[in-house]
Amino acid sequence: MLELDNIYYSAGEKEILNGISAHFMPGHFSIIIGPNGSGKSTLLKIASGELNPKKGEVRYDNQKISPAKLHETAKIRAILAQQSELNFPLTVAEIVGMGRYPHYKSKPSKKDIEIISNALKELGLSTFKDRNYLTLSGGEKQRVHYGRVLAQLWHKETDRIRYLLLDEPVSFLDLNYQHEFLNRSKQLAKKGDVVVAVLHDISLAALYADSIFVLQNGKLIAEGSPVDIITTDLIFDLYGVSCIIVKTPGNKLSITVPDNQ
């Protein structure tokens, strides 16, 4: 389990997170939503340890994260950032291969190489594995990085729970890949791992999340399964937009904004 305990964070004068406590459960695909500037990405960065909270604690499996155990942590935890700063020419296969870095010292094992080629295959990247990353489109780049984090968590190393943190993983993707990514992430969660994503798109969040965490002005204002918490009132409160919510046969929600503004 990934626990955030009473997290406070501020950048200069501005308070960004204001006492947030949340438990991200194994087996659940947890999705954090909220309007721009509500603190979603900051919360994920605190969960990953990239930022240190002003107050509060982050625990994985009841243990605080420590920089000394970075290497061990990397074997069971992967993070997909919103954008990568990579501006050197590397091949697609080399970047996906970086996902195996925590698992070997100087030479990748046979198993590592096999995993890399499987990850490429699964994401439909096999045909351009030798291509220069810098020539790819935004969506293709995102798929490469997704392949990298998948390769990183490919096998359950021990009986420890794996963690996958995703910051806006589908923002540059085509519709089919958006659904494929979220499906894959959900499948991973189903294996008993912790998967947490920050999403912009509330309809996608409602479709895939097992638990939704709603942020507003640095506070967690609602949490629970989509059918329980997503209401027209909540959406109006968050975005100032009236919408229609329809329950589909699979007990899913479909959210539409009628053309009434």
Place this chain on the structure above:
Amino acid sequence: MKASKKLAPFASFSIYTLLWLVLGFSFLLALRTGAVHISFHQIITYLLQFSGLRTSNSADSINSELFLEIRLPRVLLCAVVGAALAVSGALMQALFRNPIVEPGLVGTSSGAALGAATIFVLGTQFKFLMNTLIGSFILPLAAFCGGLAATLVVYKLSAIRGRVTVATMILIGVAMNALAAGGTGFLSLIARDPQARSITFWSLGTFSGADWSSFYIVATATGISIFAALYFAKGLNALLLGEAEAQALGINTERLKTSIIIINTLMVAIATSFVGVISFVGLVVPHILRILRGSDNRYLIMGSALLGANLLLMADAVARTIIAPGEMPIGILTAMVGAPVFIFILIKQAKSGLGGGFYA
């Protein structure tokens, strides 16, 4: 977009093989050229003498001495310095996550030069110390301290919350280089004439003072540094993704960055203390290699060592012959070739918005 999207048309193995072959060739060429022409037959004879396989022929002893005591150590030193500068360029580019960085730009070379010049001028006050064994290590040590201080200042000031902005980095680098050059200039001003002249000549970069002891010291420092750099190559690759990403891949980025700065300074400063400032080798070499086979640092570090040695050997051969019987400081030559390349890369980079656009 280019027609060929394949990044690695050449396997690293074939690039290494080629570079080793060319290295053998440029090595022989460098041994042959110079104020005194030495034939290949003589080279082989002298090398056999050197390794004790053949007794020396007294009739030819002047040439043999010139070859073994001056030219051979010079050529070896040249190869090692070329490797050091090129590897340093590759390391600094990965650290700053920008392909325009090189040791001359981020202050390592000029800081080391200032440290070394201080010893040149003030060292005469401590003659009793300089003539001891410690004395021969004081010069490289002072260069190391100067180079380390300058590199750290440039890195710390240009990395704002772990993100290096190119404009800030270049401007701080320019300021740091100007400061160090000012210091070196001041020292040569207060120095007495023969020293002052030697500082000027040396600060332009030259192998004219090469001997066996300088080769041994530089070769040891460079060898250790390249070995250490290879150990960190994987971490440097991860760092290319960004600092947070590297940490998520289990890399202790603080330790990595500190180690890389120390390794880099060790190589460059010690080389600089003996041969002066030789710029742009560190910029051009990794750049060529990246075009051939991408940016995997495990390949780039080894490749840079080989290509750097090659390039500097050839440059030195040109520097020794172009204004014969005089000798041109090699730093002038590398600057005249390197500066236009630097401007070319910079313009390409500016046009494409991001550093990486150049290689796309």
